[in-house]
Amino acid sequence: MQALAIMYHDVVENGDFESSGFSGEGAHVYKLRHQDFVRHLDAIAAATSAVSTVHKLEGRPVLLTFDDGGVSSHHPIADLLESRGWRGHFLITTDRIGTPGFLTEAQLRELDRRGHIVGSHSCSHPTRMAVLTRAELDREWRQSIARLSAVLGDAVKVASVPGGYYSREVAESAAEAGIEALFTSEPTARVAMLNGCRVLGRYVVQRGMEPRWSAGFAAGSPSYCWRQSALWKAKRVAKSLGGKTYLQLRQAILDRKA
Ligand SMILES: [Zn+2]
Numbered sequence: 001m002q003a004l005a006i007m008y009h010d011v012v013e014n015g016d017f018e019s020s021g022f023s024g025e026g027a028h029v030y031k032l033r034h035q036d037f038v039r040h041l042d043a044i045a046a047a048t049s050a051v052s053t054v055h056k057l058e059g060r061p062v063l064l065t066f067d068d069g070g071v072s073s074h075h076p077i078a079d080l081l082e083s084r085g086w087r088g089h090f091l092i093t094t095d096r097i098g099t100p101g102f103l104t105e106a107q108l109r110e111l112d113r114r115g116h117i118v119g120s121h122s123c124s125h126p127t128r129m130a131v132l133t134r135a136e137l138d139r140e141w142r143q144s145i146a147r148l149s150a151v152l153g154d155a156v157k158v159a160s161v162p163g164g165y166y167s168r169e170v171a172e173s174a175a176e177a178g179i180e181a182l183f184t185s186e187p188t189a190r191v192a193m194l195n196g197c198r199v200l201g202r203y204v205v206q207r208g209m210e211p212r213w214s215a216g217f218a219a220g221s222p223s224y225c226w227r228q229s230a231l232w233k234a235k236r237v238a239k240s241l242g243g244k245t246y247l248q249l250r251q252a253i254l255d256r257k258a
Contacts, residue, residue: 022070074110184201
Protein backbone atom coordinates (compact mmCIF):
# COMPACT_ATOMS: atom_id res chain seq x y z
CA MET A 1 0.00 0.00 0.00
CA GLN A 2 1.07 3.56 -0.67
CA ALA A 3 0.01 6.97 0.65
CA LEU A 4 1.26 10.48 -0.09
CA ALA A 5 1.33 12.16 3.31
CA ILE A 6 2.50 15.76 3.54
CA MET A 7 3.77 17.28 6.78
CA TYR A 8 3.04 20.87 7.70
CA HIS A 9 3.24 22.71 11.00
CA ASP A 10 1.78 26.12 11.84
CA VAL A 11 0.23 28.72 9.55
CA VAL A 12 0.58 32.29 10.81
CA GLU A 13 -0.87 35.72 10.07
CA ASN A 14 1.32 38.70 9.14
CA GLY A 15 4.58 36.79 9.57
CA ASP A 16 3.98 36.48 13.33
CA PHE A 17 5.85 33.19 13.79
CA GLU A 18 5.65 33.41 17.61
CA SER A 19 1.85 33.30 17.51
CA SER A 20 1.40 29.55 17.10
CA GLY A 21 3.36 26.46 18.09
CA PHE A 22 6.93 26.22 19.32
CA SER A 23 9.22 29.25 19.49
CA GLY A 24 12.68 29.72 18.05
CA GLU A 25 14.04 29.82 14.53
CA GLY A 26 14.46 26.02 14.53
CA ALA A 27 10.65 25.75 14.78
CA HIS A 28 9.80 28.83 12.74
CA VAL A 29 11.36 27.46 9.54
CA TYR A 30 8.47 24.97 9.39
CA LYS A 31 5.75 27.63 9.64
CA LEU A 32 4.00 29.05 6.59
CA ARG A 33 2.37 32.42 6.14
CA HIS A 34 -1.41 32.33 5.68
CA GLN A 35 -1.34 33.59 2.09
CA ASP A 36 1.39 31.10 1.15
CA PHE A 37 -0.50 28.19 2.71
CA VAL A 38 -3.58 29.09 0.64
CA ARG A 39 -1.43 28.91 -2.50
CA HIS A 40 -0.14 25.49 -1.41
CA LEU A 41 -3.73 24.24 -0.95
CA ASP A 42 -4.72 25.63 -4.35
CA ALA A 43 -1.76 23.79 -5.89
CA ILE A 44 -2.77 20.53 -4.20
CA ALA A 45 -6.36 20.93 -5.42
CA ALA A 46 -5.07 21.38 -8.97
CA ALA A 47 -2.78 18.34 -8.66
CA THR A 48 -5.09 15.72 -7.14
CA SER A 49 -8.60 14.87 -6.06
CA ALA A 50 -7.37 12.19 -3.63
CA VAL A 51 -7.13 14.15 -0.35
CA SER A 52 -8.30 11.73 2.32
CA THR A 53 -7.59 10.51 5.86
CA VAL A 54 -6.10 7.42 7.49
CA HIS A 55 -9.67 6.22 8.00
CA LYS A 56 -10.07 5.85 4.26
CA LEU A 57 -6.86 4.59 2.68
CA GLU A 58 -7.92 3.74 -0.84
CA GLY A 59 -5.83 3.95 -3.99
CA ARG A 60 -2.87 6.20 -3.23
CA PRO A 61 -4.46 8.83 -1.00
CA VAL A 62 -3.04 12.26 -0.15
CA LEU A 63 -2.98 12.87 3.60
CA LEU A 64 -2.44 16.35 5.05
CA THR A 65 -0.81 16.35 8.48
CA PHE A 66 -0.03 19.17 10.92
CA ASP A 67 2.42 18.62 13.76
CA ASP A 68 2.83 20.13 17.23
CA GLY A 69 -0.71 21.28 18.14
CA GLY A 70 -0.24 25.02 17.66
CA VAL A 71 -3.35 27.17 17.91
CA SER A 72 -3.28 27.86 14.15
CA SER A 73 -4.48 24.27 13.60
CA HIS A 74 -7.91 25.51 14.62
CA HIS A 75 -7.82 28.80 12.75
CA PRO A 76 -6.96 29.24 9.97
CA ILE A 77 -5.83 25.71 9.01
CA ALA A 78 -8.99 23.66 9.73
CA ASP A 79 -11.21 26.37 8.21
CA LEU A 80 -9.15 26.48 5.02
CA LEU A 81 -9.19 22.68 4.67
CA GLU A 82 -12.94 22.51 5.24
CA SER A 83 -13.62 25.19 2.63
CA ARG A 84 -12.25 22.62 0.14
CA GLY A 85 -14.14 19.73 1.69
CA TRP A 86 -10.93 18.30 3.15
CA ARG A 87 -10.02 17.09 6.62
CA GLY A 88 -6.57 17.13 8.24
CA HIS A 89 -4.57 15.16 10.76
CA PHE A 90 -3.58 17.26 13.76
CA LEU A 91 -0.86 15.74 15.92
CA ILE A 92 -0.76 17.21 19.41
CA THR A 93 2.06 17.74 21.93
CA THR A 94 -0.12 17.05 24.96
CA ASP A 95 2.02 18.78 27.64
CA ARG A 96 1.37 22.04 25.75
CA ILE A 97 -2.43 21.80 25.57
CA GLY A 98 -3.94 25.10 26.73
CA THR A 99 -0.60 26.93 27.02
CA PRO A 100 0.10 30.15 25.04
CA GLY A 101 0.24 29.47 21.29
CA PHE A 102 -1.23 25.98 21.56
CA LEU A 103 -4.73 24.49 21.19
CA THR A 104 -7.08 24.32 24.16
CA GLU A 105 -9.08 21.23 25.13
CA ALA A 106 -12.24 22.87 23.74
CA GLN A 107 -10.53 23.51 20.39
CA LEU A 108 -9.36 19.88 20.23
CA ARG A 109 -12.92 18.69 20.78
CA GLU A 110 -14.13 21.04 18.08
CA LEU A 111 -11.58 19.76 15.54
CA ASP A 112 -12.66 16.20 16.34
CA ARG A 113 -16.34 17.10 16.04
CA ARG A 114 -15.71 18.75 12.66
CA GLY A 115 -14.30 15.49 11.33
CA HIS A 116 -10.56 16.09 11.59
CA ILE A 117 -8.23 13.41 12.94
CA VAL A 118 -6.68 14.36 16.28
CA GLY A 119 -3.66 12.32 17.31
CA SER A 120 -0.58 12.28 19.55
CA HIS A 121 2.76 13.97 18.90
CA SER A 122 4.07 12.71 22.31
CA CYS A 123 3.71 14.45 25.69
CA SER A 124 6.90 16.50 25.84
CA HIS A 125 8.17 16.59 22.22
CA PRO A 126 11.60 15.01 22.93
CA THR A 127 14.30 16.38 20.60
CA ARG A 128 15.62 12.92 19.92
CA MET A 129 12.80 10.42 20.33
CA ALA A 130 14.84 7.40 19.22
CA VAL A 131 17.41 7.70 22.00
CA LEU A 132 14.80 7.46 24.77
CA THR A 133 14.67 4.27 26.82
CA ARG A 134 11.77 1.95 26.14
CA ALA A 135 10.16 3.01 29.44
CA GLU A 136 10.41 6.69 28.44
CA LEU A 137 8.98 5.95 25.00
CA ASP A 138 6.08 4.02 26.51
CA ARG A 139 5.35 6.92 28.84
CA GLU A 140 5.40 9.47 25.98
CA TRP A 141 2.89 7.48 23.93
CA ARG A 142 0.66 6.11 26.69
CA GLN A 143 0.26 9.33 28.65
CA SER A 144 -0.33 11.50 25.57
CA ILE A 145 -2.92 9.06 24.25
CA ALA A 146 -4.62 8.82 27.63
CA ARG A 147 -4.82 12.63 27.87
CA LEU A 148 -6.21 13.06 24.36
CA SER A 149 -8.64 10.18 24.70
CA ALA A 150 -9.97 11.74 27.92
CA VAL A 151 -10.35 15.14 26.24
CA LEU A 152 -12.11 13.73 23.17
CA GLY A 153 -14.08 10.99 24.92
CA ASP A 154 -12.92 8.54 22.29
CA ALA A 155 -9.91 6.25 21.78
CA VAL A 156 -7.01 7.99 20.00
CA LYS A 157 -5.20 5.71 17.54
CA VAL A 158 -3.13 8.05 15.36
CA ALA A 159 0.26 9.63 16.14
CA SER A 160 3.34 11.24 14.61
CA VAL A 161 6.95 11.01 15.75
CA PRO A 162 8.34 14.34 17.02
CA GLY A 163 11.67 15.62 15.72
CA GLY A 164 11.83 13.11 12.91
CA TYR A 165 13.87 10.67 14.95
CA TYR A 166 12.42 7.28 14.16
CA SER A 167 13.46 3.78 15.19
CA ARG A 168 11.74 0.42 15.15
CA GLU A 169 11.42 0.66 18.93
CA VAL A 170 9.59 4.01 18.63
CA ALA A 171 6.99 2.27 16.46
CA GLU A 172 6.83 -0.87 18.62
CA SER A 173 6.16 1.27 21.66
CA ALA A 174 3.48 3.24 19.78
CA ALA A 175 1.82 0.03 18.54
CA GLU A 176 1.73 -1.39 22.05
CA ALA A 177 0.14 1.82 23.30
CA GLY A 178 -2.72 1.30 20.83
CA ILE A 179 -1.55 3.45 17.90
CA GLU A 180 -2.83 2.05 14.59
CA ALA A 181 -1.35 4.71 12.27
CA LEU A 182 2.05 6.30 12.96
CA PHE A 183 3.44 9.10 10.78
CA THR A 184 7.23 9.41 10.56
CA SER A 185 9.36 12.02 8.76
CA GLU A 186 10.84 9.63 6.23
CA PRO A 187 10.00 10.95 2.75
CA THR A 188 8.43 7.83 1.28
CA ALA A 189 5.02 6.82 -0.07
CA ARG A 190 5.46 3.30 1.23
CA VAL A 191 3.15 2.23 4.06
CA ALA A 192 4.72 -0.41 6.31
CA MET A 193 2.94 -2.60 8.86
CA LEU A 194 4.47 -3.26 12.27
CA ASN A 195 2.65 -5.17 15.03
CA GLY A 196 -0.73 -4.04 13.74
CA CYS A 197 0.37 -0.41 13.31
CA ARG A 198 0.58 1.25 9.90
CA VAL A 199 3.81 3.25 9.61
CA LEU A 200 3.47 6.09 7.07
CA GLY A 201 6.27 8.28 5.77
CA ARG A 202 5.74 11.97 5.03
CA TYR A 203 7.06 14.67 2.72
CA VAL A 204 7.85 17.88 4.60
CA VAL A 205 6.95 21.39 3.49
CA GLN A 206 8.89 24.24 5.08
CA ARG A 207 8.79 28.00 4.78
CA GLY A 208 10.34 29.12 1.50
CA MET A 209 9.22 26.07 -0.47
CA GLU A 210 7.05 27.01 -3.43
CA PRO A 211 3.48 25.65 -3.78
CA ARG A 212 4.69 23.41 -6.62
CA TRP A 213 6.37 21.28 -3.93
CA SER A 214 3.03 20.54 -2.25
CA ALA A 215 1.54 19.84 -5.68
CA GLY A 216 4.47 17.59 -6.59
CA PHE A 217 4.14 15.58 -3.39
CA ALA A 218 0.34 15.34 -3.79
CA ALA A 219 0.76 14.06 -7.34
CA GLY A 220 3.50 11.62 -6.29
CA SER A 221 5.78 13.32 -8.81
CA PRO A 222 9.16 11.51 -8.84
CA SER A 223 11.17 14.69 -9.37
CA TYR A 224 9.81 16.14 -6.11
CA CYS A 225 9.41 12.97 -4.03
CA TRP A 226 12.76 11.48 -5.00
CA ARG A 227 14.60 14.73 -4.56
CA GLN A 228 13.40 15.05 -0.99
CA SER A 229 14.17 11.39 -0.37
CA ALA A 230 17.76 11.82 -1.63
CA LEU A 231 18.24 14.86 0.57
CA TRP A 232 16.87 12.99 3.56
CA LYS A 233 19.25 10.09 3.01
CA ALA A 234 22.20 12.49 2.81
CA LYS A 235 21.07 14.06 6.06
CA ARG A 236 20.80 10.64 7.66
CA VAL A 237 24.46 10.03 6.87
CA ALA A 238 25.27 13.34 8.56
CA LYS A 239 23.15 12.31 11.54
CA SER A 240 24.98 8.99 11.80
CA LEU A 241 28.14 11.01 12.48
CA GLY A 242 26.50 11.85 15.79
CA GLY A 243 23.11 13.22 16.76
CA LYS A 244 24.63 16.14 18.64
CA THR A 245 26.92 17.06 15.77
CA TYR A 246 23.97 16.93 13.38
CA LEU A 247 21.77 19.12 15.58
CA GLN A 248 24.56 21.70 15.94
CA LEU A 249 25.14 21.64 12.21
CA ARG A 250 21.42 21.96 11.51
CA GLN A 251 21.12 24.87 13.93
CA ALA A 252 24.14 26.58 12.34
CA ILE A 253 22.53 26.27 8.92
CA LEU A 254 19.19 27.54 10.22
CA ASP A 255 20.81 30.48 12.03
CA ARG A 256 22.65 31.50 8.91
CA LYS A 257 19.42 31.35 6.92
CA ALA A 258 17.75 33.70 9.38
ZN1 LIG B 1 6.97 18.45 16.23
